[in-house]
Amino acid sequence: MKIISRRDALKAAVLSAVxxxxxGESAPAIGESPANPAMKPALGIEGQRRPDLxxxxxxxxxxxxxxxxxxxxxxxxxxxxxxxxxxxxxxDTGASIATPCMAQLERFTAANVPAMGPAEFKSPVGKWxxxxxxxxxPGRGLxxxxxxxxxxxxxxxxxxxDGKVIWSYQTGPGYxxxxxxxxxxxxxxxxxxxxxxxxxxxxxxxxxYDCNNSSGTNHTEVHTCQPxxxxxxxxxxxxxxxxxxxxxxxxxxxxxxxxxPSADGQPFxxxxxxxxxxxxxxxxQETYLISYLxxxxxxxxxxxxxxxxxxxxxxxxxxxRLKNGNTLITDExxxxxxxxxxxxxxxxxxxxxxxxxxxxxxxxxxxxxxLANGNTILTSRGGGGKGPQLVEVxxxxxxxxxxxxxxxxxxxxxVQILDDPGVPEIPGESQH
Numbered sequence: 001m002k003i004i005s006r007r008d009a010l011k012a013a014v015l016s017a018v019x020x021x022x023x024g025e026s027a028p029a030i031g032e033s034p035a036n037p038a039m040k041p042a043l044g045i046e047g048q049r050r051p052d053l054x055x056x057x058x059x060x061x062x063x064x065x066x067x068x069x070x071x072x073x074x075x076x077x078x079x080x081x082x083x084x085x086x087x088x089x090x091x092d093t094g095a096s097i098a099t100p101c102m103a104q105l106e107r108f109t110a111a112n113v114p115a116m117g118p119a120e121f122k123s124p125v126g127k128w129x130x131x132x133x134x135x136x137x138p139g140r141g142l143x144x145x146x147x148x149x150x151x152x153x154x155x156x157x158x159x160x161x162d163g164k165v166i167w168s169y170q171t172g173p174g175y176x177x178x179x180x181x182x183x184x185x186x187x188x189x190x191x192x193x194x195x196x197x198x199x200x201x202x203x204x205x206x207x208x209y210d211c212n213n214s215s216g217t218n219h220t221e222v223h224t225c226q227p228x229x230x231x232x233x234x235x236x237x238x239x240x241x242x243x244x245x246x247x248x249x250x251x252x253x254x255x256x257x258x259x260x261p262s263a264d265g266q267p268f269x270x271x272x273x274x275x276x277x278x279x280x281x282x283x284x285q286e287t288y289l290i291s292y293l294x295x296x297x298x299x300x301x302x303x304x305x306x307x308x309x310x311x312x313x314x315x316x317x318x319x320x321r322l323k324n325g326n327t328l329i330t331d332e333x334x335x336x337x338x339x340x341x342x343x344x345x346x347x348x349x350x351x352x353x354x355x356x357x358x359x360x361x362x363x364x365x366x367x368x369x370x371l372a373n374g375n376t377i378l379t380s381r382g383g384g385g386k387g388p389q390l391v392e393v394x395x396x397x398x399x400x401x402x403x404x405x406x407x408x409x410x411x412x413x414x415v416q417i418l419d420d421p422g423v424p425e426i427p428g429e430s431q432h
Contacts, residue, residue, distance in 0.1 A: 101418040102146065104186035107201040108159055108167035117203025121172030123156040131385030131406040137359060139392070139401030142408060146418040150190065151389070152176035152366075153381060154410030157190065161418075165408055169203060178223040178278060180414050183425050189227050196225045196235050198249060207249040211237065217270050224280045227425040236260060236290065238276040240268060244288060258305055263295035279318035279367060284428030289327070291316040298329055311344050318367040322431055328370055330378075335364040337378060350376065350393055359402045362387030367414050370431040372421050375400060381411040390415060 107113075116122075133141075143163030150157045155177060159167040171192055180190040187206065189198045197208040211220040220239035228234055231250045237243045246256035260277070262268055268276060275294040283289055287308060288301045298319040300309040311319075315333030322328055326347060328339045339348040352361045362383030369377040374395040382389045382404070389412035392401035403412075415432065422429035 098423070099419050099421055100184035100423055101182045104182070104201065105146070105161050105166070107186050113167070113202045117169065119205045120170050120203060123154060123170040124173055126154060126384060126410060128385030128406040128410065133404045134358065137402040137404060138399050141403065142405055144401045144403070148180055148182050148188065148416040148418065149409060149412060150177035150180045150414050151381060151411030152178055152413040155192065156410060158409055169199065178413055179225050180416060181227055181424055182416055182418060183227050183230060184423050185230055189225055189233060191222050191225050191235070193221050193223060196222045196233065209247065219273055221274060223278045226282055228282055228427060229425050234282045236277050236280045238273050240270055240273065242268065242276050244280065260290065261305065263292040263297040263299055281320050282427045283321040285321070289319055289321055291319045293317055298327065309342065311340055313338070320431060321428060322370055323428060328368065330365050330368050332364045332366055337365060337368050337376060348395065350397060354397060355391065355399065359388050359391065359404065361391065369415055369417055371417060377415060377417070379412040379415055381413065
């Protein structure tokens with residue numbers, strides 16, 4: 001058997017997805033013989049099959065959409081090639097600044113996209129819709145960034161481009177959105193507390209994992225997810241015990257199923273399953289970085305769940321490993337965002353109290369995004385329309401953008417900036 005690198009495997013996954021999208025069959029993996037395994041149904045409650053959700057294949061006949069997919073996949077594969085250090089002699093290509101999600105946006109407004117998908121349910125609108133936006137805010141409002149946007153108090157996700165919402169997806173009453181990704185093939189992966197799912201631009205559910213919604217100690221929740229390549233998803237299930245899973249969304253195979261140890265060595269509180277974890281990330285170093293929201297620690301584990309690093313902080317809602325090797329943490333309890341190095345030294349910190357009074361966050365940030373230019377975007381639930389949802393600050397703490405738009409959007413918990421360079425499903429490439 002030929003041994004291949006992780007990035008080669010990701011490139012192979014991209015090319016395989018292109019073949020499936022265009023011709024209905026999979027390309028062989030690098031170093032392996034051609035194969036065409038049957039697609040498996042989506043996952044259901046606690047990993048059971050969900051035949052009602054379809055077989056995960058693409059059914060669109062729209063060749064314009066297929067061409068867009070092909071272009072994005074080529075960009076993604078090119079970026080992965082660049083990142084491995086494989087290039088021709090002379091000047092490097094522009095693949096390192098590829099933004100493959102941007103090539104997918106026309107698919108969300110294609111003729112085959114329904115107003116409501118088969119699995120959509122109308123989400124009730126909050127009272128914030130009457131909240132006016134102040135004049136003179138920094139930046140260009142909705143036109144500042146193309147983005148994928150969700151908030152935990154409004155189960156309607158938004159895709160924004162050229163200053164307007166071009167697509168949305170609703171999942172009915174209840175809570176809550178916490179994590180969201182657009183992949184380079186245009187699919188959207190998200191958590192909705194009771195489940196984690198992947199959908200297509202034309203609103204078909206191609207994969208879903210449901211939690212146990214019963215009361216008591218059997219109750220489970222999911223608040224974080226991450227794509228690993230185009231065919232795997234990492235997510236953490238809050239529960240007794242909590243578990244980290246990696247599932248192959250094409251075959252249904254559970255490739256990793258590991259209990260997450262407590263941060264303090266004590267049993268998890270059975271009355272606080274909801275508050276165990278929010279954000280977890282699989283890093284470019286092939287480690288798991290997990291935020292213990294209620295246990296005041298960010299802990300990094302190797303693939304065998306041996307602890308390799310930890311950082312104590314009051315209420316870590318989110319933590320991510322940056323490309324510079326540092327870790328960026330959002331502390332909801334102390335209303336701050338802090339960047340620390342491997343020695344646990346603070347190298348940058350921003351407190352919400354440092355914002356000018358005119359656009360200070362009404363509620364603490366839950367997650368943040370670090371852009372390629374060094375700027376940081378903070379998200380806020382905004383107090384039900386009383387304050388901004390997003391604030392972007394530079395590395396020297398200048399406010400460059402404030403979004404307070406309660407006419408078009410709801411509260412903000414997570415945002416993915418789509419024109420920032422990187423292939424989302426390659427760990428470490430998307431800093432959100």
